Amino acid sequence: MAPVTALVARLDNREAEFRVQPHNIEAEQALLGAILVNNDAFYRVSDFLLPEHFFEPVHQRVYELVASMIRAGKIATPITLKTFVNDIDLGEITPSQYLARLAAEATTVINAADYGRTIYDLAVRRQLIGVGEDLVNVAYDAPVEMAPREQIEDAERRLYELAEKGRYEGGFQKFDGALRLAIDMAASAYQRAGGLSGISTGLRDVDQRMGGLQRSDLLVLAGRPAMGKTSLATNIAFNIAKAWRGERQEDGSIKTVDGGIVGFFSLEMSADQLATRIVAEQSSISSYKIRQGRITEGDFARLTDVAAQIEKLPLYIDQTGGISIAQLMARARRLKRQKGLDVLFIDYLQLLSGSSKNSQNRVQELTEITTSLKALAKELNVPIIALSQLSRQVENRDDKRPQLSDLRESGSIEQDADVVMFVYREEYYLKGKEPRPGTEEHNKWQIEMEAMHGVAELIIGKQRHGPTGAVALQFDADVTRFSDRADELRLPDRE
Numbered sequence: 001m002a003p004v005t006a007l008v009a010r011l012d013n014r015e016a017e018f019r020v021q022p023h024n025i026e027a028e029q030a031l032l033g034a035i036l037v038n039n040d041a042f043y044r045v046s047d048f049l050l051p052e053h054f055f056e057p058v059h060q061r062v063y064e065l066v067a068s069m070i071r072a073g074k075i076a077t078p079i080t081l082k083t084f085v086n087d088i089d090l091g092e093i094t095p096s097q098y099l100a101r102l103a104a105e106a107t108t109v110i111n112a113a114d115y116g117r118t119i120y121d122l123a124v125r126r127q128l129i130g131v132g133e134d135l136v137n138v139a140y141d142a143p144v145e146m147a148p149r150e151q152i153e154d155a156e157r158r159l160y161e162l163a164e165k166g167r168y169e170g171g172f173q174k175f176d177g178a179l180r181l182a183i184d185m186a187a188s189a190y191q192r193a194g195g196l197s198g199i200s201t202g203l204r205d206v207d208q209r210m211g212g213l214q215r216s217d218l219l220v221l222a223g224r225p226a227m228g229k230t231s232l233a234t235n236i237a238f239n240i241a242k243a244w245r246g247e248r249q250e251d252g253s254i255k256t257v258d259g260g261i262v263g264f265f266s267l268e269m270s271a272d273q274l275a276t277r278i279v280a281e282q283s284s285i286s287s288y289k290i291r292q293g294r295i296t297e298g299d300f301a302r303l304t305d306v307a308a309q310i311e312k313l314p315l316y317i318d319q320t321g322g323i324s325i326a327q328l329m330a331r332a333r334r335l336k337r338q339k340g341l342d343v344l345f346i347d348y349l350q351l352l353s354g355s356s357k358n359s360q361n362r363v364q365e366l367t368e369i370t371t372s373l374k375a376l377a378k379e380l381n382v383p384i385i386a387l388s389q390l391s392r393q394v395e396n397r398d399d400k401r402p403q404l405s406d407l408r409e410s411g412s413i414e415q416d417a418d419v420v421m422f423v424y425r426e427e428y429y430l431k432g433k434e435p436r437p438g439t440e441e442h443n444k445w446q447i448e449m450e451a452m453h454g455v456a457e458l459i460i461g462k463q464r465h466g467p468t469g470a471v472a473l474q475f476d477a478d479v480t481r482f483s484d485r486a487d488e489l490r491l492p493d494r495e
Contacts, residue, residue, distance in 0.1 A: 023055035033106030045116030202239025260342025348387035
């Protein structure tokens with residue numbers, strides 16, 4: 001479409017004076033012309049294109065008027081718009097003549113969406129320039145009390161908002177597209193080892209109950225202290241990373257075929273403490289023996305072999321304590337972009353802080369955290385397993401099996417989570433109830449202790465995709481390792 005001479009001349013003069021931000025006047029004119037000829041073209045761009053995305057102020061005004069008229073059920077043409085644009089100064093050409101020229105030189109309504117995307121992409125580039133300029137200016141003139149980390153967080157927040165606002169791939173989609181994704185997921189489950197639709201946890205009975213860890217799900221793993229939440233999380237993280245297998249695609253990227261690339265936010269334990277746990281689990285050598293150096297030459301050889309295997313795994317640990325949810329989201333996105341990411345672990349929820357310093361109370365803060373984590377799981381298309389503490393009210397009941405109402409500080413955990421699981425070990429509570437030795441009660445207690453020794457329960461209290469209930473697991477306290485129970489029903493037939 002030929003540009004209007006007066007308007008282009010004015011822009012040419014502007015470019016001669018200073019460096020003009022990216023724009024495409026011809027695309028703006030083509031889109032407006034297509035809309036004025038056929039108002040249906042507006043609906044091809046209206047869900048993502050806003051007036052401020054146009055570079056030329058005249059076009060911003062025209063698009064805003066067109067949008068208002070069409071949404072009011074009126075027809076937008078050069079004639080119906082005439083009375084609303086008389087105050088626009090275009091120099092030698094009148095506003096009415098300009099609108100008529102736009103309509104007369106319009107190409108086709110079919111290209112409207114392409115023109116809209118071009119305009120939107122250029123607007124995003126201009127906004128990126130704005131973020132960059134502000135970043136530089138603030139860095140030069142930042143007040144003393146403003147830490148560089150705050151500026152980084154602000155820049156990451158603005159970039160994220162920019163990425164989320166007005167994305168043209170959003171909105172309604174035809175159901176057959178969603179149906180194809182569902183069929184593809186079923187096909188992948190059929191082909192994958194174990195027949196799971198999600199990522200295997202490495203624990204047979206847990207996988208059977210849940211179908212693996214489903215992408216875009218927020219899973220909460222809760223329990224009282226000493227129940228083994230972190231141990232179970234590290235067990236599953238190791239199993240997933242160990243099973244990882246990828247295939248190189250035509251574009252050079254690596255697609256995960258089995259297992260997964262794991263990110264682990266350890267907000268409570270240091271990276272070396274977490275590594276010691278994993279090494280102890282996999283080498284079957286007690287972590288306290290490793291820390292105290294009470295190991296034999298054979299143990300040390302086994303440790304080095306296990307460490308050599310583990311260091312090759314796609315398992316990434318962030319040990320920074322006291323981070324905000326905004327920082328966590330930024331780091332997770334960075335890991336996904338740089339290394340890839342299939343599963344994310346967070347140990348644990350209550351150690352995260354909200355992004356706002358002026359949060360009214362902890363309940364509101366935790367609501368923001370869980371809502372943000374669910375949004376992050378959908379954005380990155382990965383399962384997120386967030387560990388959580390339980391309130392003390394569990395200890396006041398005779399039956400100390402946890403319930404959804406025991407989730408600490410906020411009902412938003414239960415509301416936002418797709419799956420809520422509880423770790424429970426009856427053996428832990430029985431130990432504290434030992435009667436006086438030699439009594440009949442002590443004999444009964446010993447029988448109970450033997451029956452409960454090494455037994456753990458993973459109680460699924462909520463699951464959007466399947467049944468709830470308890471799964472029995474084996475727990476080896478010396479090496480803090482969870483595994484499948486080899487009960488009589490699952491042992492092979494004997495001769």
